[in-house]
Amino acid sequence: MAKSKTVYECNQCGYQSGKWYGKCPDCGSWNTFEEVEQFTPSKSSASKKNVDLTDKILELEEIDVDDDVRYKTGINEFDRVLGGGLVKGSIVLLGGAPGIGKSTLLLQICQYLGEEYSILYVSGEESARQIKIRAQRLNVDTDGLYILTVTDAEAICDTISSSKPDIVIIDSIQTMNIPQITSSPGSLTQVRECTNLFMHTAKSLEIPIIIVGHVNKDGAIAGPKVMEHIVDAVLYFEGERNMTSRILRTVKNRYGSTNEIGVFEMMDKGLEEVENPSQMLLSGRPENVSGTCVTCTMEGLRPILAEIQVLATKSGFSAPRRMSKGFDFNRMAIIIAVLEKRAGMFFGSLDVYLNVVGGFSINETAGDLAVALCLYSSLFDKPLNENTIAFGEIGLGGEVRAVSNIIQRVREAQRMGFEQCIIPRQSLKSMDQNDYSIKLIGVSDIKEAFKIFD
Incomplete structure (x- = not known):
């Protein structure tokens, strides 16, 4: 039977220690250690039979990559930042300040993608009626968009496995939880484990998942840094709230350059692309x-x-x-x-x-x-x-x-x-x-x- 022990973990970088520290020895952050339970397998469960995976080894030349490996989102500035489009089986983390336009941008790309693909929009912050009102304001009326308002990460992954949508959007990761974990939603353990769960689902089913992440008072994405290591791309939505210009900047991208930016302008009907930022x-x-x-x-x-x-x-x-x-x-x-x-x-x-x-x-x-x-x-x-x-x-x-x-x-x-x-x-x-x-x-x-x- 698995045994549990108490450890202290930094909620910024994931560093673990057997005792509490005021300052994290790894990242240098103050007052970031939280008490978490860690389960260790018993001796009986730790002993495993040898598993031979030789038949699953593939040569690089044998792996087939077709031309349809990316989804075009219909917003050229968003595709530019992603490196040409949304890669199948990838998991993208989109962060930004509250009210900057993260949910607006994702709902707008649903209008174009919904013409050819099925999209599952999972929201833990808004009801289905609230999303409908926002969709009407943005003129989003595609038939390929489906709404799910739950926060159970395991149930969401089971639903994805059974319904097999083409694209999944999670808004936001801080509201998701795994019932077996006793900590509250948004905590270090919940955010990390939920992200891991979505990552395995995306890779196994070749379904791209876009995750919305909140930011803390310092402007960094809230949650442990290990969450940014798990995902394939990390995007930041920047801009002054009292100004109309918005900049989408990439910090990490396994499938494209990290130097590209996308420029948008916030209007009454949503975000509009700025094809000529200099002007x-x-x-x-x-x-x-x-x-x-x-x-x-x-x-x-x-x-x-x-x-x-x-x-x-x-x-x-x-x-x-x-x-x-x-x-x-x-x-x-x-x-x-x-x-x-x-x-x-x-x-x-x-x-x-x-x-x-x-x-x-x-x-x-x-x-x-x-x-x-x-x-x-x-x-x-x-x-x-x-x-x-x-x-x-x-x-x-x-x-x-x-x-x-x-x-x-x-x-x-x-x-x-x-x-x-x-x-x-x-x-x-x-x-x-x-x-x-x-x-x-x-x-x-x-x-x-x-x-x-x-």
Whole structure:
């Protein structure tokens, strides 16, 4: 007979210990240890007969992969993030803040998928009537969508095995439970074991399952990190609730790139795809205003133009304030230090505020040159040419270093109607000005970049 013993487990990373810790030795989180029961098999049950699985070993060439291995969802931005569509037998975890649009997005893809496939939508948070009201608002009226409002994970898996739908959606994993486990729904053990159960069901029946996950106050998906290791893809739905733009970002994807993003706009009738994010982010740009410049950032294979704004003003405090939104704060501090040391500028008594317009985030160093130009423009209150775009990495010596995907960035700037592009001189050597209608200006350091606007 199986015996149980009490162990303490971190609800962030799953680390187990025989005693309680205030700080997890593995992930460093505080006050995350919870008491759980662990069952160990008895000696009689632990002794097993040898099982020979030689006949189940397959050569790689023998495994047949047909062309219909992915389901197209009908939303190109969602397919882009998944790597081309929803893979059969995969399990996808979709996380995001409350009200960001997770359930809305999943219900909208049901409209397209329901024309050819059967979809089982399992909800533990809403009643069938509430889902119907939301479906009417989103104009979802497909005949291939079936609703199930239960929270028993074992019963759900049995239903999936018997009915065999083409696609399953679980909304959300924090409401699911296994009756044999005494802990409450949403706890460490329940979330992990329910995810394991859905994973085995998806793999054995070749049915893709999309799981909705809540996020905690830090913005990470609630539950143990081991849950993210179990699933095949982890997607985050990001955006400011008071703004209409939404970004779908992938953190893990076994069947595609982790650098792609999908851009949406929240409207009255649901989410709409934004096929040209650059145009959306650049709409409403001010004219003849200092401290603003446009740069180009790469999100996977997609170049996106984003506007950076900087305000440097006299501080009313003994220690000036520095704030950054959408750009790494430490990176901004380094650029300010380089400008003071290499270009003779002084920001010691000034408050500096940096913002990337539209709630967008720049996660690469290609935006350094545009930030430096914004700081220069705001410090001297000198507006930059609004038809100018800049990208390049700034080193501690004040040099402007080359960045990757330079051709894609320049072509995107040219497509959006910019007249001149400031790029690293090293990148200019490998490009022919005759191939572009936009004027290319190469600079080797920040002083050369500032002289362009003198």
